Amino acid sequence: MSNKWRVALIQMDVALGNPKENRQKAREMTENLRESGKKIDVVLLPELWDTAYDLERLDDIADEQGENAQAFLKDIAQSLHSNVWGGSIAERKEDGVYNTSYLFDRQGKLVGTYSKAHLFKLMNEHQFLQSGDQPGLYEMDDQQVGGVICYDIRFPEWIRQHALKGAKVLFVCAQWPNPRLAHWRALLIARAIENQMYVVACNRVGTDAASSFFGHSMVIDPWGEVIAEAGEEETILTAEIDLDIVDQVRSKIPVFTDRRPDIYSW
Numbered sequence: 373m374s375n376k377w378r379v380a381l382i383q384m385d386v387a388l389g390n391p392k393e394n395r396q397k398a399r400e401m402t403e404n405l406r407e408s409g410k411k412i413d414v415v416l417l418p419e420l421w422d423t424a425y426d427l428e429r430l431d432d433i434a435d436e437q438g439e440n441a442q443a444f445l446k447d448i449a450q451s452l453h454s455n456v457w458g459g460s461i462a463e464r465k466e467d468g469v470y471n472t473s474y475l476f477d478r479q480g481k482l483v484g485t486y487s488k489a490h491l492f493k494l495m496n497e498h499q500f501l502q503s504g505d506q507p508g509l510y511e512m513d514d515q516q517v518g519g520v521i522c523y524d525i526r527f528p529e530w531i532r533q534h535a536l537k538g539a540k541v542l543f544v545c546a547q548w549p550n551p552r553l554a555h556w557r558a559l560l561i562a563r564a565i566e567n568q569m570y571v572v573a574c575n576r577v578g579t580d581a582a583s584s585f586f587g588h589s590m591v592i593d594p595w596g597e598v599i600a601e602a603g604e605e606e607t608i609l610t611a612e613i614d615l616d617i618v619d620q621v622r623s624k625i626p627v628f629t630d631r632r633p634d635i636y637s638w
Contacts, residue, residue: 379413
């Protein structure tokens, strides 16, 4: 299995509270990928691509056990023969609604889920969503990868745990709004540098009733170099990543072996 992956980030507008319309948009954009004939190893969608931030209506529009989204993402994985990190969707469970990501392999098998651990109180997420408490750490094509959602990237100790467990790529889905473009870029680049990993981050574009979203989906290498970055329009951003570079960087600057966890708990 090659350690070089071509990733495709679906930077799309998201209609507020309209899962059917949003699934159709995502299907059209991924169909463009299929028709291009290009080999894609990983597809990534943005955060809450099914409902957007229609939080007050989540009880009515959330996906029961994520069944609709899972069927949709499975179909994408099988039709493209690609791994799919399915952004995140509003998933209804018995104890409430979660902001949940699903990872499907090339055969369309569900291999992992992750629910957003850190809820963004400035957007009242905590009033409408339940927080997850499980790591988003999985195996993809025989490599360890991690996945987090939006606000999670402001918690470096959370990301570091994924790196310590062997993650070479961190996938991020987001609805990161204006005016915090500088924060988005700086945080993602920092997470790549300090953890010596690729960061592949997909943000949405467009507006809702309260916010506008700037896109700028990014692919960043383990040196912190931005190797691909989108603008502020709907697009499919593609890039090639070479996971062997992660091992090279980690051996050249041995951050992990030079750690002093014995003094970090004061």
